[in-house]
Amino acid sequence: MAVKVLFETPSGFAIFRYNGYKLRHQVALMKNKVHAISQSTGVSNELAKMIRNNLQPRQRLAVGNEDYKSIIEKELGIRCVYDSAVAELMWGLKIQMQSLLTPENSDLSNEGYFPMSTGMYCFLKGQKFDVKPDMM
Template sequence: LPPGQLLDDMAVKVLFETPSGFAIFHYDGYKLCHQVDSEEIWADFVDPDSAADEVDLLEFKTFENKVHVISQSTGVSKELATMIRDNLKPRQRLAVGNEDYKSIIEKELNISCVCDSATAELMWGLKIQMQSLLPPENSDLRNEDYFPMSTGMYRFLKGHKIDVEPDMM
């Protein structure tokens, strides 16, 4: 294997939806593929500096009307499909935030996607650190968008005997 090949093969790309568009990030695929403890993924995003160390923004695009960018009825727009293909290597997996996106992308683009509990932790981390990872004018996050709480954070707090309300999950 050429130097760095194994690291490239273990990397996963992440399709992340923002209020104004979509971003593609690079993330350590080992954590997603080997289902590490959700506390490990959660810990990657405890502050902006640790988040910046764990993910790399590869591309970000705003879309006028996101409803037509990816949906069961319209499929994947040409612009989003190009963005995804330009950032993935052959046989590389794409982490996505919901099952609909997974099925649409796998069907239309023939790209293997992952959408599971580990991916949900990753998406939560990207969401809470969005303002530090994306251009400021495109990263508005309302207070109610910070919840539900990360599963990893919930386990961490419960493990330290801190009472957490069920409606925070």
């Protein structure tokens, strides 16, 4: 069974289906992310509905950080995964964001185009390059 990916864009959230061979954009796209998910407010009704409508029973949801994982698991009872492999997947999605989101749904700034992967960050630091964490 494929994993669904909750992906945070600069302007909202999108859900993708990932099966290791293909990445396919789903219809689900939520524009307003300001109050969508936080430790204090939990998961908004709009985001909860989008997640539930796009997951099959017992399907896991890959998320972009540990906070999202704990909030969604607690609030919605949905098993989530966040680890180094998911972090690299999110990096790859950020690189491909322009081709995945339609222009009217994309509010990308120039600094959002090419985030650095964790692997590249570790390699460059090991080679004594002056790499800042905000370059990731």
